[in-house]
């Protein structure tokens with residue numbers, strides 16, 4: 001058993017696994033189809049990381065597919081009922097990369113809600129507004145990272161918030177799963193800011209943060 005299963009071995013897998021280990025969690029790390037990639041990232045990370053490949057039994061109560069939206073649909077289809085009851089963290093920003101004018105999900109929905117239609121897992125939106133490099137670092141300019149969270153299942157939302165807190169981050173529960181629509185637009189905005197050459201200070205190493213009054 002691991003505390004968390006992370007699927008993928010890319011940028012966000014590295015960032016999320018780094019935070020998990022900082023929070024003294026055990027990690028199962030499943031590569032797409034080449035176990036050597038999970039072995040390599042596990043060796044780089046150190047700590048309690050069990051490498052494997054997609055198709056292995058999922059041992060974490062929390063599952064984080066650190067993959068793009070279309071592969072996330074594949075993961076959901078591949079694992080089917082094995083995801084039932086799991087806390088599924090949807091980190092995707094489903095940007096329509098053919099135009100970069102919007103998202104590739106239906107109006108009035110979100111990737112989180114679309115994924116929820118095909119799984120018995122409890123889908124929680126989180127981490128789509130934190131860039132991978134900032135998760136590795138754990139802060140931006142000495143400021144704690146905010147993790148904006150949306151979900152319908154109270155226990156699942158609490159589990160994700162606890163996971164973020166353990167890793168030194170500040171969880172903010174913004175509301176029910178449908179608030180993922182706003183979080184995905186916020187993530188898209190953050191991507192646009194980072195991709196804007198006129199704003200070099202924001203390039204992929206900035207953070208979206210809500211500063212409380214009186215702080």
Ligand SMILES: NC(=O)c1ccc[n+]([C@@H]2O[C@H](COP(=O)([O-])OP(=O)(O)OC[C@H]3O[C@@H](n4cnc5c(N)ncnc54)[C@H](OP(=O)(O)O)[C@@H]3O)[C@@H](O)[C@H]2O)c1
Nearest residue numbers: 008009010011012032066067068071092093128130131132
């Ligand atoms: N990068 C960021 O700062 C950031 C921030 C917030 C949210 N996000 C979201 O996080 C997700 C991952 O982004 P990333 O930057 O980490 O991407 P990435 O570095 O390209 O990593 C993507 C991972 O997905 C794996 N993969 C591809 N197809 C798969 C499949 N069918 N089944 C299982 N795994 C598959 C890839 O494995 P192979 O390479 O071996 O195929 C790779 O390890 C995206 O949804 C993105 O929108 C990213």
